[in-house]
Amino acid sequence: MQSNLSIIILAAGKGTRMKSSIPKVLHKMSGKEMLYYSIEEAKKLSNDIHVVLYHQAELVQSSMEKYFQDIQYHIQDHEKYPGTGGAVMGITPKNEKVLVLNGDMPLIEAEELKQLTQDDNTHQAQNQKLTMSVLNLDCADGYGRVIIEKGKVTKIIEQKDCSSYELDIVTANAGIYCFDTKFLLESLPKLSNDNAQSEYYITDLVEIAVDSDLSIKPVVVKEENFKGVNSKFDLANAEVIHQNRIKTNFLKAGITMKLPDTIYIEHGVLIEGETILENGVTLLGNSKISNSIIKTNSIVEDSILENSDIGPMARIRPLSILKDTHIGNFVEVKKSKLTGVKAGHLAYLGDSCIDEGTNVGAGTITCNYDGINKHKTIIGKNVFIGSDTQLVAPVTIEDNAMIAAGSTITNDVKSGDLALSRTKQKTIAGFFHKFFKQSKN
Ligand code: UD1
Numbered sequence: 001m002q003s004n005l006s007i008i009i010l011a012a013g014k015g016t017r018m019k020s021s022i023p024k025v026l027h028k029m030s031g032k033e034m035l036y037y038s039i040e041e042a043k044k045l046s047n048d049i050h051v052v053l054y055h056q057a058e059l060v061q062s063s064m065e066k067y068f069q070d071i072q073y074h075i076q077d078h079e080k081y082p083g084t085g086g087a088v089m090g091i092t093p094k095n096e097k098v099l100v101l102n103g104d105m106p107l108i109e110a111e112e113l114k115q116l117t118q119d120d121n122t123h124q125a126q127n128q129k130l131t132m133s134v135l136n137l138d139c140a141d142g143y144g145r146v147i148i149e150k151g152k153v154t155k156i157i158e159q160k161d162c163s164s165y166e167l168d169i170v171t172a173n174a175g176i177y178c179f180d181t182k183f184l185l186e187s188l189p190k191l192s193n194d195n196a197q198s199e200y201y202i203t204d205l206v207e208i209a210v211d212s213d214l215s216i217k218p219v220v221v222k223e224e225n226f227k228g229v230n231s232k233f234d235l236a237n238a239e240v241i242h243q244n245r246i247k248t249n250f251l252k253a254g255i256t257m258k259l260p261d262t263i264y265i266e267h268g269v270l271i272e273g274e275t276i277l278e279n280g281v282t283l284l285g286n287s288k289i290s291n292s293i294i295k296t297n298s299i300v301e302d303s304i305l306e307n308s309d310i311g312p313m314a315r316i317r318p319l320s321i322l323k324d325t326h327i328g329n330f331v332e333v334k335k336s337k338l339t340g341v342k343a344g345h346l347a348y349l350g351d352s353c354i355d356e357g358t359n360v361g362a363g364t365i366t367c368n369y370d371g372i373n374k375h376k377t378i379i380g381k382n383v384f385i386g387s388d389t390q391l392v393a394p395v396t397i398e399d400n401a402m403i404a405a406g407s408t409i410t411n412d413v414k415s416g417d418l419a420l421s422r423t424k425q426k427t428i429a430g431f432f433h434k435f436f437k438q439s440k441n
């Protein structure tokens with residue numbers, strides 16, 4: 001936290017190139033909206049955070065309020081003051097310095113931003129009222145070009161305003177700036193919209209600073225982290241980079257992964273202990289996995305796994321808690337608490353609570369939904385549930401009970417009892433031969 005720093009995040013843009021009715025900054029990367037990441041990183045640096053909105057402002061604000069309190073939202077006067085310069089007009093940051101971030105740069109990290117925000121105690125710093133992020137590229141297509149004369153930044157020219165000579169410049173404006181707040185507030189009224197897009201450009205503040213004999217400090221940043229997301233193509237590429245970061249952290253912490261490129265882990269998932277993730281595993285939401293083995297192509301969403309193994313091809317849906325449990329292939333678990341349970345194959349266990357030592361046979365289904373409401377299935381300790389059982393909830397099976405294979409259980413079963421509900425088998429001797437002989441005639 002830097003006590004002299006305020007932050008403004010620009011998120012008013014529509015995001016036309018996303019070709020979507022959802023505002024750009026609400027598109028998700030690793031399970032969270034792009035703007036979520038900008039705010040999360042900003043909060044590590046400052047407690048005075050302003051977010052500028054315009055397009056679908058209410059939706060963007062309410063989406064962020066699910067995660068963050070104490071953020072100030074501003075609606076840009078987009079009709080009169082369009083553009084990145086217009087976006088910061090009318091905001092009064094309370095601290096001495098203000099960092100301006102873009103809501104469509106979900107890969108920036110607080111640690112890296114410190115290069116722009118931390119105090120510079122050199123002599124020449126006195127005259128510096130603006131620090132800007134710069135990219136050295138092979139081709140700066142799509143970016144504003146940074147004009148450097150005699151080693152000093154003098155101007156930023158937007159691509160649409162560039163001459164053919166200026167288009168060849170490969171030093172690009174990464175779009176993140178740290179201003180002296182007083183300089184920013186005094187200079188904004190001097191911006192004009194006399195340019196190709198008839199917008200108020202924040203980038204023109206560079207020229208205004210130079211005209212007042214102030215120097216600009218350029219900080220060269222890594223392209224990968226400062227990439228703006230403007231299209232679905234950019235979003236997909238950003239997510240690959242983000243996924244690699246998430247997985248690298250877990251690998252370094254001692255988690256085993258087979259073919260990590262095929263594994264998808266959302267931001268917010270916790271993994272610890274001796275955990276193995278096989279190829280194709282998907283871990284979503286706020287799942288917490290400890291000392292467990294997740295086999296090929298299994299999905300875990302918003303659930304807790306402890307000392308358990310699941311899959312291949314198991315699906316653990318939200319609000320499940322599995323401890324010391326074995327879940328085999330094609331088993332779906334939802335909102336259930338399983339402790340010391342074995343469910344080896346092909347089952348649906350929803351809204352249930354199953355206790356230690358219980359074996360759930362293949363094809364077992366908790367019939368939890370009556371078309372209107374969901375009901376609970378409670379199964380005690382050391383219960384043996386034969387294959388192809390339907391447990392029509394609400395229903396309770398007490399400890400040490402047995403259910404015969406193929407049963408439909410509609411009544412509670414007491415401890416020690418066997419429940420069986422199937423029609424008695426009838427066998428007709430020689431029927432096969434009689435039947436096919438008749439058909440041929
Ligand atoms: C901007 C810079 C460009 C830089 C590039 C880096 C300007 C004029 N240009 O261009 O020099 O190379 O970023 O990625 O600043 N926004 C608003 N209100 C507006 C317009 C934009 O809040 O009226 C927000 C957008 O939501 C976005 C950010 O500002 O988060 C940047 O806007 P965008 O239109 O993407 O700017 P670029 O054309 O990429």
Ligand code: CA
Pocket residue numbers: 104228229230
């Ligand atoms: Ca952009």
